[in-house]
Amino acid sequence: MIPERVRKGPVIIAGPCSAESEEQVLATAIALQKEGRTDLFRAGVWKPRTRPGSFEGAGEEALPWLNSVQEHTGLKVAIEIANPEHAEKALKAGIRYFWIGARTVVSPFSVQEIANALGGIDVAVMVKNPVNPDINLWIGALERLNKSGITRLAAIHRGFSHFESAPLRNKPIWELPITLKRLIPELPVFTDPSHICGATNFIREIAQKALDLEMNGLMIETHINPAVALTDAKQQITPSELSNLLTSLSIRSSCGHASFDNTLRQWRELIDEKDDELLNTLSSRFAAINEIGKLKKENNVTILQLERWKNIVDSRMQDAEKFGINPTFMKRLLNLIHEESIRIQEQILNNENKI
Ligand code: PEP
Numbered sequence: 001m002i003p004e005r006v007r008k009g010p011v012i013i014a015g016p017c018s019a020e021s022e023e024q025v026l027a028t029a030i031a032l033q034k035e036g037r038t039d040l041f042r043a044g045v046w047k048p049r050t051r052p053g054s055f056e057g058a059g060e061e062a063l064p065w066l067n068s069v070q071e072h073t074g075l076k077v078a079i080e081i082a083n084p085e086h087a088e089k090a091l092k093a094g095i096r097y098f099w100i101g102a103r104t105v106v107s108p109f110s111v112q113e114i115a116n117a118l119g120g121i122d123v124a125v126m127v128k129n130p131v132n133p134d135i136n137l138w139i140g141a142l143e144r145l146n147k148s149g150i151t152r153l154a155a156i157h158r159g160f161s162h163f164e165s166a167p168l169r170n171k172p173i174w175e176l177p178i179t180l181k182r183l184i185p186e187l188p189v190f191t192d193p194s195h196i197c198g199a200t201n202f203i204r205e206i207a208q209k210a211l212d213l214e215m216n217g218l219m220i221e222t223h224i225n226p227a228v229a230l231t232d233a234k235q236q237i238t239p240s241e242l243s244n245l246l247t248s249l250s251i252r253s254s255c256g257h258a259s260f261d262n263t264l265r266q267w268r269e270l271i272d273e274k275d276d277e278l279l280n281t282l283s284s285r286f287a288a289i290n291e292i293g294k295l296k297k298e299n300n301v302t303i304l305q306l307e308r309w310k311n312i313v314d315s316r317m318q319d320a321e322k323f324g325i326n327p328t329f330m331k332r333l334l335n336l337i338h339e340e341s342i343r344i345q346e347q348i349l350n351n352e353n354k355i
């Protein structure tokens, strides 16, 4: 997938979120090349912005700048393409590495059009996960490209959109890239900590986790002067910060096959993540109970409403059966949750009585 390399270890794709000017891409690329850790230079030319009205990339004008990067530094350049016109213009400008962004991967029609435009040409394409956690959509995009004759493919886990406010911009769901690796063992799977984090503070942690889970590389947004970046300023780091970050990561050796230790570790990571989700879900459920408790108190309604409880038990027991969850366990779990819900509501009532 990546250009020829002598170095071992994870593939590093670095470069700015957006190509802003020839000076900016060149200065960033030269600094990255001096640091000697980058395998592929990235820069967005056409930027998919969630809301209109902000910088949407320099467009076609940026293509010759990226050509200068290739000429001056010897680094190969990858850009995002979202339609056949982008593909044609980039190919004409001598670019042979591409990625398809998370917002485009959700659309099979768009992916197919891109696959058709690239068909029969020796290019490498990285496919980001779609914004929603649908592994089939992700695999489907890879398949469309592969059917067009593109064999140099990779996937990038960049996290998933979520509604609740959270410390990370896009929630990583490691189960998906792990499953992708299991289903398509020869496919390199990279992680994009920059778009997962949305800020610089957790990038190291996410990058380390990616390596611990045997992801094959990292895409990290790197800008010569992040403070003045036109897009994603908060999540970009400088080339020297990138080097420090990479030096600080522990690259654990892998024996190249799914050994007992590695497989066990991956499952344990998954369990940690699922426990975290369980706790999050429980905490939002109890927060909702709290609100219901207040509402009942204000309206002088009884805490225990038997009909509602009976409906909950019936529907959850049916769901549990569909998911293959043991009914005895499910019943005990429901009772425990119910007891706690009642305790929370009683507490609300008692507090008021004291006042
Ligand atoms: C990007 O890499 O600049 C980008 C827009 O990524 P994503 O599609 O992951 O949002």
Ligand code: MN
Pocket: 017, 018, 221, 231, 232
């Ligand atoms: Mn970006």
